[in-house]
Amino acid sequence: MKRRALLAGAFAAAAGSARAEAPAGEIAGVPADKTAEGVPVLTYHRLDPLASHSGTIVTTPVFAEQMAYLATNRVHVAPLRDVLPVAHGAALLGPTVAITADDGWRTVYTEMFPIIREHRFPVTLFINPPMIGHGGAYLTWPMITEMVKSGLVDVQAHTLHHPNFNTEHAKRDPASYTAFVKTEIAGCRAPITAALGLPADMLAWPFGIHNATLDAAAEEAGYIAAFALGSRPLANGDPTFALPRLQIYDTDRAPRFGWIAAGHPRQQLKKVVA
Numbered sequence: 139m140k141r142r143a144l145l146a147g148a149f150a151a152a153a154g155s156a157r158a159e160a161p162a163g164e165i166a167g168v169p170a171d172k173t174a175e176g177v178p179v180l181t182y183h184r185l186d187p188l189a190s191h192s193g194t195i196v197t198t199p200v201f202a203e204q205m206a207y208l209a210t211n212r213v214h215v216a217p218l219r220d221v222l223p224v225a226h227g228a229a230l231l232g233p234t235v236a237i238t239a240d241d242g243w244r245t246v247y248t249e250m251f252p253i254i255r256e257h258r259f260p261v262t263l264f265i266n267p268p269m270i271g272h273g274g275a276y277l278t279w280p281m282i283t284e285m286v287k288s289g290l291v292d293v294q295a296h297t298l299h300h301p302n303f304n305t306e307h308a309k310r311d312p313a314s315y316t317a318f319v320k321t322e323i324a325g326c327r328a329p330i331t332a333a334l335g336l337p338a339d340m341l342a343w344p345f346g347i348h349n350a351t352l353d354a355a356a357e358e359a360g361y362i363a364a365f366a367l368g369s370r371p372l373a374n375g376d377p378t379f380a381l382p383r384l385q386i387y388d389t390d391r392a393p394r395f396g397w398i399a400a401g402h403p404r405q406q407l408k409k410v411v412a
């Protein structure tokens with residue numbers, strides 16, 4: 139309870155222009171007056187100890203470097219749930235990020251967990267329950283349970299089977315598609331709650347694909363928020379069922395990583411970081 143209270147204290151209540159009065163934090167390599175007010179929700183997928191075989195794989199040494207950067211520069215790493223109020227105008231008291239990892243890859247346990255445990259950084263996993271324990275590449279329920287017991291890891295929904303909703307919409311008739319959407323979205327909550335005793339009330343859209351129909355389905359299923367992708371931090375006014383997250387790459391090293399951690403859109407990188 140003490141940990142939650144401290145983290146909740148990182149935010150001031152939403153109040154008019156309070157955001158403008160929040161003290162700017164300093165991040166190495168990024169001028170203090172360039173720090174922003176949004177919260178980058180850092181998104182990872184697989185880690186690999188040696189090589190980045192595909193775009194979304196971050197190598198373990200780079201991940202360790204990124205986490206050390208956050209610690210050294212006193213960037214506050216908040217549980218994902220605690221940054222939701224920022225979309226409604228809650229003020230930040232300094233540079234803040236949240237960390238997420240999608241798809242339930244086993245390397246979240248073997249590579250990522252030891253590093254976040256060392257720093258005591260909270261991480262939210264978005265998983266597809268039927269994939270857990272399915273083949274050697276995915277996490278097992280005992281691995282997830284151990285991570286949850288550490289108090290650092292939250293587990294949330296990424297739909298049941300990680301569908302591409304655009305493809306499914308194109309190939310199904312309306313009734314079949316509606317039923318499919320409901321099963322994939324609503325049906326993802328119970329297996330997580332049953333296995334871990336967690337509420338599973340936040341959703342990450344597979345491939346970042348969503349639209350008004352899907353957003354409504356998520357709301358109807360009882361989710362309190364859903365995350366898409368994007369290249370910018372979560373900020374005041376962002377829609378509850380399409381909150382932006384930033385995919386982090388193996389090439390995101392300081393000062394590039396510092397620019398992102400400071401709450402800036404990735405698109406602005408070229409202007410500031412060579």
Ligand SMILES: [Zn+2]
Pocket residue numbers: 240241296300344345
């Ligand atoms: Zn995914």
